[in-house]
Amino acid sequence: MTCNEIKELTVxxxxxxxxxxxxxxxxxxxxxxxxxxxxxxxxxxxxxxVKGVTVPDPGDQFWSEFPGRVRRELAHAxxxxxxxxxxxxxxxxxxxxxxxxxxxxxxxxxxxxFIGAWFLKGLVDKGLVQAPTEQTVVQTPQGSQDLTHPTDAxxxxxxxxxxxxxxxEMAARLDQRTMDRLFGDI
Amino acid sequence: xxxDTQLLDRYAAGEESAFEELVRRHQKTxxxxxxxxxxxxxxxxxxxxxxxxxxFLHHRSFKRxxxxxxxxxxxxxxxxxxxxxxxxxxxxxxxxEVTLTAPHDTFAEVANGELKDRLGEAIRTLPTRQRExxxxxVYHNHAFAEIGTIMSCSEGTAKANYHHAVDKxxxxxxxxxxxx
Numbered sequence: 270m271t272c273n274e275i276k277e278l279t280v281x282x283x284x285x286x287x288x289x290x291x292x293x294x295x296x297x298x299x300x301x302x303x304x305x306x307x308x309x310x311x312x313x314x315x316x317x318x319v320k321g322v323t324v325p326d327p328g329d330q331f332w333s334e335f336p337g338r339v340r341r342e343l344a345h346a347x348x349x350x351x352x353x354x355x356x357x358x359x360x361x362x363x364x365x366x367x368x369x370x371x372x373x374x375x376x377x378x379x380x381x382x383f384i385g386a387w388f389l390k391g392l393v394d395k396g397l398v399q400a401p402t403e404q405t406v407v408q409t410p411q412g413s414q415d416l417t418h419p420t421d422a423x424x425x426x427x428x429x430x431x432x433x434x435x436x437x438e439m440a441a442r443l444d445q446r447t448m449d450r451l452f453g454d455i
Numbered sequence: 456x457x458x459d460t461q462l463l464d465r466y467a468a469g470e471e472s473a474f475e476e477l478v479r480r481h482q483k484t485x486x487x488x489x490x491x492x493x494x495x496x497x498x499x500x501x502x503x504x505x506x507x508x509x510x511f512l513h514h515r516s517f518k519r520x521x522x523x524x525x526x527x528x529x530x531x532x533x534x535x536x537x538x539x540x541x542x543x544x545x546x547x548x549x550x551x552e553v554t555l556t557a558p559h560d561t562f563a564e565v566a567n568g569e570l571k572d573r574l575g576e577a578i579r580t581l582p583t584r585q586r587e588x589x590x591x592x593v594y595h596n597h598a599f600a601e602i603g604t605i606m607s608c609s610e611g612t613a614k615a616n617y618h619h620a621v622d623k624x625x626x627x628x629x630x631x632x633x634x635x
Contacts, residue, residue, distance in 0.1 A: 280618045286599070315625045318574055319593050324490045327500070335500075336478040339507045351512055 270298045275305045279312050459523035463514060478507055481524060484595070485531050491590045492535040494579070502538060506531040521604055528595075528605045532587060539583055577627040581620050584608075588616035589624075 275298050281287045282295050299306050457465075459480070465473035485506050490499035509530050510517075517526050578586065584606065591602045602613040 280621050281614075286614075311629060312621060312625050315621060315628055316593070318628075319578070319589070319621075319624065322574060322578070322594075324487050325496070327486070327496055331500070332479075332482060335482050335504070336475045339478050339504050339511075340474065342504055342508045343511050346508055346512055 270294050272298075272302060272305055275299070275302070276308065279309055282309070283313055283316060460519060463517070463523060466511070467514065474511065477523075481527055482507075484524070485527055487594065488528065488531050488590065489535055491594060492532070492586065493538060498538060502531065502534050505534050509534070525601060525604055528591070529607070532605060536583060574624075574628065577624050580627065581623060585616045585620035585623065588613055589620040592617050 275295060278287065278291065278295055282292065285292075287295070299309060457476075459477065462473040462477045462480075466477065482503060486499055486503040489502035489506070490496070493499050493502060506527060510523075510527055517523065578589070581589065587606055588602055591597045591605060592599070597605070599613045599617070600610045602617070603610040606613055606616075608616075
């Protein structure tokens with residue numbers, strides 16, 4: 270092995286970053302070459318001195334406060350909308366929530382309305398519910414007078430003189446079938 | 456003890472204690488790296504803080520192919536490179552040959568006498584990549600494969616940068632002090 274080859278291998282040799290065979294070859298060369306031994310020692314001294322350079326410790330207070338400083342800076346960056354995920358989630362305003370939720374809500378309401386109408390139609394078809402017709406209008410036994418809409422003439426004729434009689438009369442004129450339908454379950 | 460990735464998962468789930476633990480676990484390492492690259496307390500503290508902020512802001516980008524610590528190193532080193540580049544731009548100097556001149560810093564002046572000696576000056580003259588390799592190898596005891604990962608280069612390139620750095624320091628010191 271030549272001196273130039275040794276020079277190339279000086280740092281790996283000192284770093285123990287050589288294969289055993291190469292280490293043996295370098296060692297044998299160094300045993301017989303004072304110049305390369307001096308070179309090797311010079312590099313070793315440089316490494317020792319470099320390793321001796323220390324970084325001054327900024328102190329316990331700095332280290333204890335450091336996470337808080339990072340947290341504040343992180344929160345500030347997140348408020349500006351940077352990054353992937355926010356620990357401090359920005360509050361959602363009611364207006365923006367409504368704006369984003371309006372379409373889904375309208376769609377859901379439409380679907381519910383349709384289902385309700387369809388269900389009601391099914392009940393009517395099965396006869397479980399009576400659909401409103403003209404026959405359900407309460408009529409007097411005499412004919413076509415609608416008690417739900419008493420005429421002004423009735424009120425004026427009887428109410429001022431004898432309201433109790435008017436009430437009794439109205440009750441008497443109720444269709445018995447209507448009474449049965451309305452109060453049959455009670 | 457919980458691993459870094461477990462803590463990161465907890466942080467992602469919104470646990471503040473995990474955030475604090477992760478910062479405390481790595482703050483000295485990242486500060487040391489930043490100080491050795493930037494050579495003053497104010498810049499090192501600022502850079503370390505930015506490193507963690509960037510890591511937590513973009514933690515979903517962490518692919519977990521390397522360790523969280525290695526990822527922090529990558530972020531920190533990139534930020535330091537940017538800072539060095541900015542300094543060089545301000546000083547109108549070539550970034551690869553820039554002599555890092557630390558801004559006025561009372562703390563550094565008082566506490567960091569060691570980096571002001573001849574060896575410190577020699578280290579300052581190293582090109583950025585060589586200096587990175589030296590710092591990661593000598594002070595942070597990384598294997599060359601990991602240094603390559605951190606520096607985004609091959610293991611061989613990391614070794615070459617380190618060897619050149621040591622060789623350059625030797626030549627500078629030999630020339631200055633008469634070491635044979």
